[in-house]
Amino acid sequence: QSVLTQPPSVSGAPGQRVTISCTGSSSNIGAGYDVHWYQQLPGTAPKLLIYANNNRPSGVPGRFSGSQSGTSASLAITGLQAEDEADYYCQSFDSSLSGYVFGTGTKVTV
Amino acid sequence: QVQLVQSGAEVKEPGASVKVSCKASGYTFPSYYIHWVRQAPGQGLESMGIINPSDGSTSYAQNFQRRVTMTRDTSTPTVYMELSSLTSEDTAVYYCARVAGEGALRGGFDYWAQGTLITVSS
Numbered sequence: 001q002s003v004l005t006q007p008p009s010v011s012g013a014p015g016q017r018v019t020i021s022c023t024g025s026s027s028n029i030g031a032g033y034d035v036h037w038y039q040q041l042p043g044t045a046p047k048l049l050i051y052a053n054n055n056r057p058s059g060v061p062g063r064f065s066g067s068q069s070g071t072s073a074s075l076a077i078t079g080l081q082a083e084d085e086a087d088y089y090c091q092s093f094d095s096s097l098s099g100y101v102f103g104t105g106t107k108v109t110v
Numbered sequence: 111q112v113q114l115v116q117s118g119a120e121v122k123e124p125g126a127s128v129k130v131s132c133k134a135s136g137y138t139f140p141s142y143y144i145h146w147v148r149q150a151p152g153q154g155l156e157s158m159g160i161i162n163p164s165d166g167s168t169s170y171a172q173n174f175q176r177r178v179t180m181t182r183d184t185s186t187p188t189v190y191m192e193l194s195s196l197t198s199e200d201t202a203v204y205y206c207a208r209v210a211g212e213g214a215l216r217g218g219f220d221y222w223a224q225g226t227l228i229t230v231s232s
Contacts, residue, residue: 002154036218038155045205045225046147046155051218089155093216099171100145100157100216 003028004090004103011109012080020106022073022090028101030071033093037066037075040087049088050075077108085110112136114144114206114223121229127194130226132206139187140164143209145219146180146191150202160209161189196230203227 005023012018022035029035035053038046048057050066053073063078073092077084090103117131132144146158159170161180168180179192189206204226207219 034216034218038219040155045222046207046219047222048210048218048220051210051220057218057220091155091218097172099159099169102147102155102157105154 002104003094003097003101004092006088006090006103006106008104009107009109012077014080014082014110016080017076017078018080018108019077020075020088020090020108022075022103024071024073024092024094026071027096028071028092028094029068029073031095033095035066035068035073036091037064038089038091039084040089042086046089080110082110084108112208112221114208114221116204116206116223116226119227119229121231122196123232124197124230126196126230127192128196128228129190129192130204130206130228132189132191132223134163134187134189134208137208138212139184141212143215144180144182144189145207145209146178147205147207147219148202149205149225150199153202156202158191158204160215162215163187163189193228196228198230201228201230 037050039049040046053068054066094101113135115133145160161168163182182189206223208221210217210220
């Protein structure tokens, strides 16, 4: 069971904006630990999409952005494209568990 | 270029152990922590633990503390994850991933290996 909760699915038409929420608690996101986001295409390893709440690794398009407030974080995808259809996971550190935790995952359908 | 390459798929009987290797190249091996993550079929990502390749120190997730052992060989350079007392619930793809940031214990995982499918079945 994950301590970070995401919606199971979100969908949008090409060109639209979608957001994915990641709800945690005072022992992880609320404690100030960084949130990272991953994109996982079918049959492949996850790929780092956003690190430390709102930073994009080199090569990640600018239409992906992250934010964090209180005990939650969000990933936004603007100008949705067909290639964005994938599973997305948030990740943070949890002081109660003394370890990394992942979100439940969200499937994005375009 | 940075690469992590894991050993191949395995089939194990219940009660057995499995040892998965993760060979690193293209960067200074001791400088970056390695994390292990698993993903059961159709399920989400689950953290297993982390190893510091520099000194071999480890921290395991609570769910795996009694059954997992992570080690490293700096000469090869390779990290290993051994999971014991396997049950059908351990059937999953197991990934090793590098923690971004030299010497960083907590960070995003910037490079992932291809994954290793472990099937537990009698």
